[in-house]
Every structure is written in structure tokens, then in C-alpha cells.
Amino acid sequence: DAMVIQNPRYQVTQFGKPVTLSCSQTLNHNVMYWYQQKSSQAPKLLFHYYDKDFNNEADTPDNFQSRRPNTSFCFLDIRSPGLGDAAMYLCATSRTTGRGQFFGPGTRLTVL
Amino acid sequence: GQQLNQSPQSMFIQEGEDVSMNCTSSSIFNTWLWYKQDPGEGPVLLIALYKAGELTSNGRLTAQFGITRKDSFLNISASIPSDVGIYFCAGLTNNLFFGTGTRLTVIP
Numbered sequence: 667d668a669m670v671i672q673n674p675r676y677q678v679t680q681f682g683k684p685v686t687l688s689c690s691q692t693l694n695h696n697v698m699y700w701y702q703q704k705s706s707q708a709p710k711l712l713f714h715y716y717d718k719d720f721n722n723e724a725d726t727p728d729n730f731q732s733r734r735p736n737t738s739f740c741f742l743d744i745r746s747p748g749l750g751d752a753a754m755y756l757c758a759t760s761r762t763t764g765r766g767q768f769f770g771p772g773t774r775l776t777v778l
Numbered sequence: 779g780q781q782l783n784q785s786p787q788s789m790f791i792q793e794g795e796d797v798s799m800n801c802t803s804s805s806i807f808n809t810w811l812w813y814k815q816d817p818g819e820g821p822v823l824l825i826a827l828y829k830a831g832e833l834t835s836n837g838r839l840t841a842q843f844g845i846t847r848k849d850s851f852l853n854i855s856a857s858i859p860s861d862v863g864i865y866f867c868a869g870l871t872n873n874l875f876f877g878t879g880t881r882l883t884v885i886p
Contacts, residue, residue: 670820672820699874706879708876708877708879709821709876711873754818756820756821758874763872763873764809764871765870766809766811766823766826766870769822769823770820771819771820772818772820774818
């Protein structure tokens with residue numbers, strides 16, 4: 667089955683210690699997105715890639731970076747995690763912008 | 779940014795009852811989506827609506843794209859315990875704008 671995969675499902679890091687979350691997709695979609703979701707809130711878009719073109723949201727902190735080495739993979743790097751960065755991180759894909767997005771299962775990040 | 783308001787915020791219903799929730803926006807959207815999210819999981823796309831006035835069903839779920847393009851509703855018929863979760867509407871332009879969510883609890 668075509669799908670969006672996120673690893674790991676749970677990640678624990680220490681305050682200030684860099685962490686990388688990964689996402690892969692077998693849908694061959696052009697667009698990959700990263701969202702942050704805090705408890706009882708809707709997902710909040712951090713940035714997206716359309717192919718290799720990176721599009722950052724205006725209010726995404728510089729602490730968050732992303733890489734997309736090929737069509738299938740996209741990474742979220744948090745350079746210096748703070749306690750406020752503890753959240754569920756969701757990866758999503760879509761064939762193009764303006765089409766329905768398909769989400770992965772998420773990675774729950776804990777910052778100690 | 780666009781504000782999407784969902785109502786009700788939460789619902790407690792008996793198994794077998796029908797459910798209705800809606801979403802309103804201050805802006806026009808060309809596409810409306812409905813997602814369900816289980817605890818600890820990512821949102822799952824339930825229904826996508828691409829045309830004003832469109833009525834689409836997916837099993838026991840029915841959703842409509844409002845004529846004004848500023849609203850949408852989702853109905854669930856004959857609810858079952860596994861319908862429990864948070865339902866999000868989302869309006870789509872180039873980006874996805876999520877509603878505030880409706881938390882559904884189904885009492886067996």
C-alpha cells in the first residue's frame with residue numbers, strides 16, 4: 667500500500683541536543699510538508715517542499731530546518747530543542763499544492 | 779490567517795445515533811477536506827470536496843461543500859464506538875487551514 671512513513675514514532679531528546687525526524691513516502695507525491703501539533707490543537711504548518719523548492723512559513727522559528735535529499739525522503743532538523751518544542755510532528759504529502767494532503771502517523775517528541 | 783471555526787467543540791452521543799458537525803470560514807475555499815485523528819496518530823483523510831454544493835459520501839459519512847464556499851458540514855450516521863476521535867475540517871488553497879476540531883465520544 668502506498669503510504670507516508672515516519673520514524674521514529676517516539677523520540678526523546680535533551681534540552682539543546684539536536685534531533686532529526688524522518689519521513690518517507692511511497693506515493694511519489696511532489697509536495698512534502700512538516701507540521702507541528704500540540705495537545706488539543708490543530709496541526710500548524712512549519713514548511714513544505716515542492717520538489718526541491720523549499721517554502722518556509724513566516725512564523726517558523728529558525729531552530730527548525732528541513733532537508734529533502736530525494737522525492738521519497740524529507741527530514742526535520744531541530745537544532746536546539748527547547749521544552750516548548752515538545753509536540754507531535756506530522757509529515758504529509760500531496761500530489762501538488764491545492765490537493766488533499768495525506769498524513770503520516772507522526773513522531774511524538776519529548777524534550778527533557 | 780484564515781479562521782475556520784468548527785462546532786460543536788465536543789460531542790457525547792450514544793452508539794447508533796447520528797452526528798452532525800460543521801465548519802465555517804471567513805474566507806472562500808475551493809476545496810474542503812474532512813480528517814479524523816485518533817489519539818497518538820496522524821489525521822486520516824475522510825472526504826474531499828472540490829465543488830461548491832457538492833455532496834459526497836464515504837460509507838456512513840456524508841459531507842457537503844457549502845454554496846457560499848465558506849462552510850462545510852459532516853454527518854456520521856449510526857455511530858459506532860470506533861468513530862471516537864477528533865474530526866478536523868480543513869480549507870485548502872495552496873496551504874491547508876485547519877478548523878478547531880470536534881472531539882467525538884461515543885458511549886456504547
